[in-house]
Amino acid sequence: MEQSAAIIGGGVIGGGWAARFLLNGWNVRVFDPDPDAERKIGEVLDNARRSLPGLGNVALPAEGQLSFHDTIAEAVEGADWIQESVPERLDLKQKVYAELQAHCAPDAVIGSSTSGFKPSQLQDGRENPGQIVVAHPFNPVYLLPLVELVTTGANPAGVIDRAKEIISAIGMYPLHLKKEIDAHVADRFLEAVWREALWLVKDGIATTEEIDNAIRYGFGIRWAQMGLFETYRVAGGEAGMKHFMAQFGPALQWPWTKLMDVPQFTDELVDLIAGQSDAQSGQYSIRELERHRDDNLVGMMRALGNNDWGAGALQNARDLNREGEAGLVRSIDEIEDLSQPVLTQSRVVPLDWTDYNGHMTESRYLDAFAQSTDRLMMIIGCDADYIANGGSYFTAETHIRHIDEVHAGDPIQVRTRVIMGAGKKMHLWHEMFSGERLLATGEHMLLHVDLATRRSAPPAPHIEANLAKLAEAHAALPAPEGLGRAIGAPR
Amino acid sequence: MEQSAAIIGGGVIGGGWAARFLLNGWNVRVFDPDPDAERKIGEVLDNARRSLPGLGNVALPAEGQLSFHDTIAEAVEGADWIQESVPERLDLKQKVYAELQAHCAPDAVIGSSTSGFKPSQLQDGRENPGQIVVAHPFNPVYLLPLVELVTTGANPAGVIDRAKEIISAIGMYPLHLKKEIDAHVADRFLEAVWREALWLVKDGIATTEEIDNAIRYGFGIRWAQMGLFETYRVAGGEAGMKHFMAQFGPALQWPWTKLMDVPQFTDELVDLIAGQSDAQSGQYSIRELERHRDDNLVGMMRALGNNDWGAGALQNARDLNREGEAGLVRSIDEIEDLSQPVLTQSRVVPLDWTDYNGHMTESRYLDAFAQSTDRLMMIIGCDADYIANGGSYFTAETHIRHIDEVHAGDPIQVRTRVIMGAGKKMHLWHEMFSGERLLATGEHMLLHVDLATRRSAPPAPHIEANLAKLAEAHAALPAPEGLGRAIGAPR
Numbered sequence: 010m011e012q013s014a015a016i017i018g019g020g021v022i023g024g025g026w027a028a029r030f031l032l033n034g035w036n037v038r039v040f041d042p043d044p045d046a047e048r049k050i051g052e053v054l055d056n057a058r059r060s061l062p063g064l065g066n067v068a069l070p071a072e073g074q075l076s077f078h079d080t081i082a083e084a085v086e087g088a089d090w091i092q093e094s095v096p097e098r099l100d101l102k103q104k105v106y107a108e109l110q111a112h113c114a115p116d117a118v119i120g121s122s123t124s125g126f127k128p129s130q131l132q133d134g135r136e137n138p139g140q141i142v143v144a145h146p147f148n149p150v151y152l153l154p155l156v157e158l159v160t161t162g163a164n165p166a167g168v169i170d171r172a173k174e175i176i177s178a179i180g181m182y183p184l185h186l187k188k189e190i191d192a193h194v195a196d197r198f199l200e201a202v203w204r205e206a207l208w209l210v211k212d213g214i215a216t217t218e219e220i221d222n223a224i225r226y227g228f229g230i231r232w233a234q235m236g237l238f239e240t241y242r243v244a245g246g247e248a249g250m251k252h253f254m255a256q257f258g259p260a261l262q263w264p265w266t267k268l269m270d271v272p273q274f275t276d277e278l279v280d281l282i283a284g285q286s287d288a289q290s291g292q293y294s295i296r297e298l299e300r301h302r303d304d305n306l307v308g309m310m311r312a313l314g315n316n317d318w319g320a321g322a323l324q325n326a327r328d329l330n331r332e333g334e335a336g337l338v339r340s341i342d343e344i345e346d347l348s349q350p351v352l353t354q355s356r357v358v359p360l361d362w363t364d365y366n367g368h369m370t371e372s373r374y375l376d377a378f379a380q381s382t383d384r385l386m387m388i389i390g391c392d393a394d395y396i397a398n399g400g401s402y403f404t405a406e407t408h409i410r411h412i413d414e415v416h417a418g419d420p421i422q423v424r425t426r427v428i429m430g431a432g433k434k435m436h437l438w439h440e441m442f443s444g445e446r447l448l449a450t451g452e453h454m455l456l457h458v459d460l461a462t463r464r465s466a467p468p469a470p471h472i473e474a475n476l477a478k479l480a481e482a483h484a485a486l487p488a489p490e491g492l493g494r495a496i497g498a499p500r
Numbered sequence: 501m502e503q504s505a506a507i508i509g510g511g512v513i514g515g516g517w518a519a520r521f522l523l524n525g526w527n528v529r530v531f532d533p534d535p536d537a538e539r540k541i542g543e544v545l546d547n548a549r550r551s552l553p554g555l556g557n558v559a560l561p562a563e564g565q566l567s568f569h570d571t572i573a574e575a576v577e578g579a580d581w582i583q584e585s586v587p588e589r590l591d592l593k594q595k596v597y598a599e600l601q602a603h604c605a606p607d608a609v610i611g612s613s614t615s616g617f618k619p620s621q622l623q624d625g626r627e628n629p630g631q632i633v634v635a636h637p638f639n640p641v642y643l644l645p646l647v648e649l650v651t652t653g654a655n656p657a658g659v660i661d662r663a664k665e666i667i668s669a670i671g672m673y674p675l676h677l678k679k680e681i682d683a684h685v686a687d688r689f690l691e692a693v694w695r696e697a698l699w700l701v702k703d704g705i706a707t708t709e710e711i712d713n714a715i716r717y718g719f720g721i722r723w724a725q726m727g728l729f730e731t732y733r734v735a736g737g738e739a740g741m742k743h744f745m746a747q748f749g750p751a752l753q754w755p756w757t758k759l760m761d762v763p764q765f766t767d768e769l770v771d772l773i774a775g776q777s778d779a780q781s782g783q784y785s786i787r788e789l790e791r792h793r794d795d796n797l798v799g800m801m802r803a804l805g806n807n808d809w810g811a812g813a814l815q816n817a818r819d820l821n822r823e824g825e826a827g828l829v830r831s832i833d834e835i836e837d838l839s840q841p842v843l844t845q846s847r848v849v850p851l852d853w854t855d856y857n858g859h860m861t862e863s864r865y866l867d868a869f870a871q872s873t874d875r876l877m878m879i880i881g882c883d884a885d886y887i888a889n890g891g892s893y894f895t896a897e898t899h900i901r902h903i904d905e906v907h908a909g910d911p912i913q914v915r916t917r918v919i920m921g922a923g924k925k926m927h928l929w930h931e932m933f934s935g936e937r938l939l940a941t942g943e944h945m946l947l948h949v950d951l952a953t954r955r956s957a958p959p960a961p962h963i964e965a966n967l968a969k970l971a972e973a974h975a976a977l978p979a980p981e982g983l984g985r986a987i988g989a990p991r
Contacts (some may be wrong), residue, residue, distance in 0.1 A: 021737060059909045060794040063850030064801060066871065067819040068911060071798075093781045125751065148719040148735050149790070152797045154814050155718035180818050182717050184710060192756035194706050195714040200755040201692040203748075207730055210773055211763045215685050217569075217773060218780035219675060221727025223686040226673050227638040227646035229723030233800060234810045236712025236720065237690075237697055244639050246512060257694075260616065265683035266692040268759035270704045282701055282708060289709035296543075299640070301809060303551040306643045308803030309724060310555060315852060316795045320726045323645050327671050327861050328558040336560045361806060364886060366951070371895045376863035380557065396856060404862045406987045409898040414954065418550045420559060436988060452987050460857070463905065468923030495986040496897045496943050497927060 013038060013073070015088035015113070017081060017105060019046040022122050023094035024053030025150025027075070030090070031059050032151070033179040034070030039077045040084035047077055057151035062150065065180075073129075081105070085113040090175050092144065094122040102131060110137055118172050120144030124196050127189040129161045138163040142172050145193055146181070154182040157193045201268055208267055225319050233317035234305035236299075238282070239290050243298045250283040308361040341388050341475045347482040350424035350440070351388065360417045368414040375409060378439045378451035381423040386438060389470070389475035400468060402435055402455040410491055413448045421448065426483045428492065430476030433457045433465045438489050450491055504529060504564070506579035506604070508572065508596060510537040513613050514585035515544030516641025518566070521581070523552050523642070524670040525561030530568045531575035538568055548642035556671075557645065572596070576604040581666050583635065584946075585613040593622060595761060602626055609663050611635030615687050618680040620652045629654040633663050636670070636684055645673040648684045699758055716810050725796035726789075729773070732779050734789045741777040745770050799852040832879050832966045838973040841915035841931070842879065844872035851908045859903055859905040866900060869930045869942035872914040875929060880966035882959070891959060893926055894945040901941045901982055910934050917974045919983065921967030924948045924956045929980050 014030040016023050019041035027050055031037045039050060053260075062069050078084040085091055091113055095105055102121070109119060119141045121131055132138030143159035156176050160169050162204025169185070174182040186193060192200060209215050215223065231240050238250075245253030258279075261271045272278060290298065335355045338344055344351060354377060364370035386392070386402055395401075415421060422442050429436040443496040459466035467473070505521040507514050508774070510532035518541055530541060545566075547951060553560050569575040576582055582604055586596055600610060610632045613624055623629030623755035647667050651660050658678070667674040677684060683691060700706050706714065722731050729741075736744030749770075752762045763769060781789065804812025826846045829835055835842060845868060855861035877883070877893055886892075913933050920927040932943040950957035958964070974985045 018932030021735065022651065056790055056794055059791075060798050060851055062848035062851070062911075063908060064798055065819045065822070066805075066814045066847055067822040067828065068846045068848055069822070070825065083522055113905065125754065125756065141652075149794060149797070152794060152801070153718055153721060154811055157714070164601045175898075180815070182713070182814055184713055184717070186706060186710075188703075188705050190700075190703075190705050191754065192713065194700060195718050197696050197700070197757045197839060198693045198715070199719060200751065201696045201759045202689045202728060204752065204757065204762050205688050205692045207752075207763045207765075207769065207773075209681075209685060209688070210776065211769055212679075212681075214679050214681050215677060216780070217729035217776040219677075220685065221730050221780065222673070223646065223648070224677055224689070224723050224727035225725055226675070227644050227686050228690060229720070229725075229727065230644060230801065231638075232715050233724035234720075234804060236715035237693060238708035239712050244512065261695065261698075263616065264696065265616065266688045266759070267761050268692045268695045268757070269761065270758050271695050272698045274698075278698065278702055282698075285701065285708040289707070289712065291941060299547055300550075303547060303640060303643060303805045305804060305809055306640070307551050307555055308806055309800040310643070312799030312803040313725060313796055314557075315799055316792065316794055318792060320645055324556045324671070328556045331556070331558040331560070334561065335672070337558065355559045356557055357553035357559055360551055360552070366883070366892055366894065370870065371898065372863050372867035375866040375898075375900075379861065379863050401857055403857070403902065406903055407862065407866075407898070407900040407902075408987050409866075411894065411896055411898075419555060420553075454987050477824065485860055491990060493986050495984050496899050496960050497984060 011036060011073075012089045013087055015040065015085045015091040016094070017041075017045060017091060017109065018094040019050045020094060020147065021053060021091070021148060022150060024050040025057070025146065025148065026092045026094065026122070028054050028057030028061065028151040029179045031075055032057060032069055034073050035179070036073040037075045037087070038084045039075070039089060053151070056149065061151045081108045082112040085109060085117070088113060088117050091117055091119045091121060092122065095126050097123060099126060099130060102126065103134065106135055106141065110135060115140065118142065118168060118175065118277065120172065121492060122146060125192060126230065127165075128159050129192065132161060132163050139165050139168055142168065143193070144172065144176065147195070151455060154180065156181045156183050157195060157197065157401055158183040158185045159189050159193055160185070161189060205266055205268070226323070229383050230306055230309060230320060231302070233309055235302060237285050239298070242286050242290055243295060243302060249294050250286040251279055254279050254282065265389075302384050305358050307359060311359060311361055338386065339387055341478065344388070348485060350426045350483065351385065351479070352422060352488070353384040353425040353439070354421070354423035356419050356421055358415055358419050358421060361438065363417045368416055371411065374411065374441065374449050374451070375407065377421065377423060377441060378407075378409070378453065379404070381439050382427050382437060382453060382455070385425050385427070389479065390472045395469070395472070396460070399460045400466070401460055404453055404455050405459050406454040408452040408494070410450045412450070413446055415443050415448050419443050426486065426489065427476060427479040428483070430473070430480040433467055435476060438492060440489070449490065452492060502527060503580045503609055504578055506531065506576045506582040506883060507585070507913040508532075508575065508582060508600065509585040510541045511585060512544060512639060513637065513641060514583070515541040516548070516637065516639065517583045517585065517613070519545050519548030519552065519642040520670045520672065522564050522566055523560055525547060525564050526670070527564040528566050529575045529579060530566070530578070531572050544642070547640065552642045572599045573603040576600060576608070579604060579608050579691035582608055582610045583613065588614060588616055590621060593617065594625065597622060597626055597632065601626060602686040606631065609633065609659060609666065613637060616683060619650050619655075620680060623654050623741065624991055625654060630656050630659055633659065634684070635663065638686070645671065646686065647672045647674050648686060649676045649852060650680050650684055651676070652680060657679060684924065696757055696759070717814070721797055721811060722793070726793060728770065729777050730789070733777050733781055734793060738786050741774040741835065742770055745773065746759060748766065795851050798850060802850060802852055828875065830878055832881075832969065835879070838970065839976060840917060841917045841974065841977070842970070843850060843913060844875040844930070845912070846917040847912060849906055849908050849910050849912060854908045859907055859990070862902065865902065865932065865940050865942070866898065868912065868914060868932060869898075869900070869944065870895070872916050872930050873928060873944060873946070876916050876918070880970065881963045886960070886963070887951070890951045891957070892949055892951055894949050895946050899943040899985070899987075903941070904937055904939045906934050906939050912939065917977065917980065918967060918970040919974070921964070921971040924958055925965060943983060
């Protein structure tokens with residue numbers, strides 16, 4: 010069934026909503042008097058199209074239709090959901106609501122992106138207040154799942170259910186607040202941190218960059234996976250949430266923030282929080298929570314490492330420093346004994362490389378071999394600079410044999426032989442070990458390519474010469490067991 | 501050169517420091533009068549050993565030696581770094597410092613894990629105040645890089661440099677504060693959020709779980725990669741940080757948090773912050789920052805998805821709901837036409853599957869094929885329940901041919917044929933398409949295993965029967981081009 014959403018007010022937030030609905034198969038009808046609205050929403054959509062459809066592991070529906078309209082009356086025609094994201098002025102919003110309700114279907118849900126106003130303020134004076142809710146999203150709306158759904162007694166249960174259903178249907182998470190409050194919930198935290206941060210900058214304690222680093226190298230990563238209370242529950246250990254609170258209760262009276270109007274730290278409050286925390290996380294032991302936390306932190310920091318960003322960039326810099334001591338080289342001239350296979354990797358199996366069978370998952374064997382291929386490329390001169398100048402190797406074929414299992418925390422090393430390196434071709438043989446134990450072999454045929462034409466092309470002469478040198482030196486070794494084998498062929 | 505650290509006070513924080521030093525090759529000497537100290541530190545070390553060594557892509561040094569000592573005098577013998585993590589009572593800390601300094605080397609650095617006390621309070625009354633600094637870490641200390649390094653005028657430049665150097669050498673990030681202040685920087689934010697959260701729970705606005713979800717489904721994920729200011733810089737768009745601040749300035753007077761003692765919102769403050777933000781992030785355009793942010797958010801949310809946690813678990817639930825509409829089945833009985841290859845994957849290439857060559861990286865072809873193998877296993881009855889009961893298939897061999905490139909945002913589908921399925925063996929053939937375009941083929945030989953013995957063993961009869969049914973139906977199709985080929989063999 011085709012569904013449509015009217016987006017009232019474009020910009021970054023309205024554009025994000027438009028992308029959410031559109032990429033989840035809804036038709037989207039935009040009203041925004043800004044002559045640049047179409048361009049601006051187009052820019053948000055470009056970002057959303059590159060990131061949202063690949064977020065999950067299953068394809069989204071076909072995109073809906075996007076249209077722009079000159080009047081609110083036209084935009085809301087047939088809309089099942091109307092999302093208002095106009096500037097944060099109550100008089101303006103109230104004028105918009107009056108016009109929306111003059112034209113929209115009485116059973117459409119009208120959600121407001123407001124971060125500051127309460128739903129009762131938006132419903133005030135309206136003939137059909139029951140269709141108006143606050144649906145407050147977070148930027149980038151096309152990626153972050155949180156929507157604060159704030160309602161009042163004027164909203165019938167059916168409207169609230171429908172709002173939750175639609176928010177979920179576009180891949181978001183409706184957090185339905187029990188009561189309305191200024192700035193809802195999440196923005197109260199953001200505002201408290203913002204005000205505290207302004208003090209720190211003003212008083213010369215830290216710069217904006219230092220404050221950002223204090224967040225993203227520490228509690229920010231924790232908060233991406235557990236919030237405040239579950240994190241503190243883990244910190245409290247087996248003694249539990251009450252113990253944690255008893256430890257930190259006195260600090261409420263100390264000037265650890267400018268927020269000095271604190272609640273009374275009573276037994277009732279401690280019991281309330283400890284009880285809610287049990288209901289939230291009591292199904293896990295502290296040890297289990299610690300391991301979930303660590304799995305998440307490692308996975309996220311490694312994801313950041315792939316982008317060379319934040320805590321992941323710190324780790325990459327550290328890896329670079331460690332290479333020499335780990336026996337890894339960056340150039341053929343650093344290899345002491347050319348006659349032996351080249352050490353192209355020395356690492357420990359990361360937590361995020363294992364699977365439901367409890368061992369390193371098959372694709373990470375290829376991940377490791379591919380990283381070894383990258384190092385071999387670097388060693389023969391096909392490094393980041395060379396690649397930036399338009400040459401590289403693409404893998405054409407891979408043959409992996411899995412010989413033994415390996416688990417998270419185990420050390421692995423890869424040693425690499427050049428079987429053949431001539432013209433456009435590079436034929437490599439990787440062997441992966443944990444100590445003396447052979448885990449897997451990888452046989453790879455690569456072709457040198459011109460990155461401009463995406464076609465095979467000869468490498469630069471120094472690369473061909475280095476490759477030939479290694480191939481010649483390795484030719485004296487006995488042929489590896491399993492080379493050139495097809496799948497299912499007898500050993 | 502061997503280096504050693506003395507850990508004064510075990511527990512979660514002291515244990516985390518011990519793990520950091522030990523796993524980075526330092527000898528660690530622990531003093532903690534708690535009779536359970538050895539067990540407690542052992543538990544932290546277990547967690548650290550499974551997570552930290554695999555965090556990076558290069559092996560860490562060999563572990564140092566861990567020893568426990570009955571006196572402070574013995575523990576600090578030969579220590580280059582002494583880390584104090586005793587309970588947060590100033591009188592106790594001052595007593596410990598007096599004893600430390602009676603025995604330690606005068607050029608050792610003494611770091612305190614205190615979250616509340618200022619370094620001047622710890623240095624007060626000491627004969628050698630210059631060797632005492634605050635080095636405040638974040639739990640889990642073995643994974644999170646942030647250390648707030650707080651010093652006073654009493655600390656010589658040499659001590660500060662040495663502290664930074666050692667903190668960096670164990671893979672952490674020294675954030676050196678310009679001035680000392682109660683609770684340093686990060687904990688001021690944590691304390692502000694904690695106090696605000698207590699109000700919200702007390703006033704019945706949200707439960708601990710709702711507050712945690714408000715954090716981890718929204719701004720928490722953002723803060724794992726950009727902090728407060730860089731995030732707002734992006735939100736402000738091309739108009740810049742001044743524009744963002746002009747928009748949100750007035751809110752400082754509004755009751756959006758209980759933190760009402762706000763700084764004066766002057767032009768000077770706006771200029772100071774805008775200037776610092778330019779210095780911090782000015783090398784990127786807003787568009788570039790948006791894309792870095794989105795790359796990071798997608799990578800982290802997908803990492804959480806692998807652990808079925810937080811925002812990643814939300815996405816997994818959504819994927820499950822989408823399967824039917826995307827044409828994916830979960831059982832052989834749902835397959836409409838057995839004679840055709842089975843659709844085992846329909847997705848879009850995620851941002852984190854691409855590499856420096858700008859296309860889907862080779863190991864993600866195997867990741868996709870492995871996911872298709874998992875679905876084929878599920879379809880024949882080797883599902884999560886069956887695996888939990890001790891049977892599974894392990895891949896023995898893989899042969900991949902890369903035929904065409906594909907990029908982030910492109911749709912891909914995998915269709916799977918059973919070439920042979922009998923006894924312990926399962927021989928699969930995957931073809932990956934983007935639309936009509938053949939991207940790659942994957943040929944895989946798997947063996948059914950008994951997960952208890954880790955040896956090959958026959959599958960349950962229903963699995964063998966389902967496999968035979970598919971193999972028989974697919975046998976009528978023409979043999980796939982490239983089946984049974986070895987690397988380097990002519991086509």
